[in-house]
Amino acid sequence: MDSARKGATRNISGTNHYHVLLEQELADLHGKESALLFTSGYVSNWAALGTLASCIPDCVVLSDAGNHASMIEGIRHSRAERHIFKHNDVADLERLLKHIDPDRPKLIAFESVYSMDGDIGPIREICDLADKYNAMTYLDEVHAVGMYGPRGGGIAEREGLMDRITVIEGTLGKAFGVVGGYITGTAALCDFVRSFASGFIFTTALPPAVAAAAAASIRHLKVSELERRRQRDRVAKLRRKLDAIGLPYMANQSHIVPVMVGDPKKCKWISDILMERYGIYIQPINYPTVPRGTERLRITPTPLHSDEDIDRLVTALSELWSQCALSRAVA
Numbered sequence: 001m002d003s004a005r006k007g008a009t010r011n012i013s014g015t016n017h018y019h020v021l022l023e024q025e026l027a028d029l030h031g032k033e034s035a036l037l038f039t040s041g042y043v044s045n046w047a048a049l050g051t052l053a054s055c056i057p058d059c060v061v062l063s064d065a066g067n068h069a070s071m072i073e074g075i076r077h078s079r080a081e082r083h084i085f086k087h088n089d090v091a092d093l094e095r096l097l098k099h100i101d102p103d104r105p106k107l108i109a110f111e112s113v114y115s116m117d118g119d120i121g122p123i124r125e126i127c128d129l130a131d132k133y134n135a136m137t138y139l140d141e142v143h144a145v146g147m148y149g150p151r152g153g154g155i156a157e158r159e160g161l162m163d164r165i166t167v168i169e170g171t172l173g174k175a176f177g178v179v180g181g182y183i184t185g186t187a188a189l190c191d192f193v194r195s196f197a198s199g200f201i202f203t204t205a206l207p208p209a210v211a212a213a214a215a216a217s218i219r220h221l222k223v224s225e226l227e228r229r230r231q232r233d234r235v236a237k238l239r240r241k242l243d244a245i246g247l248p249y250m251a252n253q254s255h256i257v258p259v260m261v262g263d264p265k266k267c268k269w270i271s272d273i274l275m276e277r278y279g280i281y282i283q284p285i286n287y288p289t290v291p292r293g294t295e296r297l298r299i300t301p302t303p304l305h306s307d308e309d310i311d312r313l314v315t316a317l318s319e320l321w322s323q324c325a326l327s328r329a330v331a
């Protein structure tokens with residue numbers, strides 16, 4: 001059987017032309033020399049952070065308190081010394097950096113868009129600290145790739161900061177609509193992870209058709225602003241409508257609109273009724289995913305939601321808000 005039809009690990013005949021093309025597309029997307037594909041975003045974080053932190057001698061990891069489980073697990077697996085800094089708090093990060101031997105390798109791991117609150121990491125300030133204390137940076141752009149930046153390279157692209165980040169990680173499964181994950185960085189760094197990460201070495205490569213589909217999606221979003229502009233417009237429209245009826249949502253600079261319910265039972269009930277009675281599917285986000293008292297409906301408008309979709313949603317929410325006797329802001 002030839003490798004185009006038979007699945008295999010990347011290093012043992014599993015690498016196909018489409019994997020190579022996709023890695024080139026990804027390296028170009030983030031302005032890096034190289035990219036390395038994984039079977040998911042979860043695996044890319046777990047394997048890359050686990051490998052870098054364990055194989056770089058005496059490495060110390062500084063990890064944002066809000067980081068995704070895949071980053072936490074990778075760092076834990078590495079058994080490297082780790083310090084957690086308060087979420088998006090550069091003063092706390094600096095406090096930790098000051099106490100670490102300047103000669104030790106340091107890796108700061110954080111995200112751009114955090115998915116539960118929709119807030120955005122202070123990338124520039126973290127890069128400034130990384131320069132000052134001679135640290136490497138690892139940025140998870142999973143909730144931003146495809147959606148931010150003039151070519152969909154994420155928040156770091158939008159802010160002109162991609163070249164200051166050591167590793168940019170992303171997923172092919174969210175905005176790009178396929179499946180898979182990746183890291184981008186220097187050729188040497190990607191080779192290093194390729195050579196040591198068991199989560200890369202000992203698993204079957206993504207199907208070539210999936211790699212080809214992901215590359216097509218990335219190529220499209222590199223040149224099309226339509227979807228990004230339309231999504232921003234949809235998000236703004238939803239916020240305006242929520243404001244008009246006084247429904248509370250968490251303010252942030254992203255496309256994520258967390259509508260705050262503040263009660264786990266009501267949150268679940270509203271979500272169930274939205275589905276049963278209105279045919280609208282929105283997940284309740286309860287403890288332990290978010291702190292108690294901040295239970296919410298997390299809404300992410302897509303470019304394809306129409307004015308009527310948004311009107312219908314807001315009308316439904318307004319009715320359910322009244323039924324639950326939930327409070328409103330004064331409009």
Ligand SMILES: *Cc1c(COP(=O)(O)O)cnc(C)c1O
Nearest residue numbers: 040041042068142171173180181
């Ligand atoms: C979803 C997610 C991942 C994992 O990506 P998958 O491709 O779904 O495995 C990594 N980081 C963050 C922040 C995520 O939300």
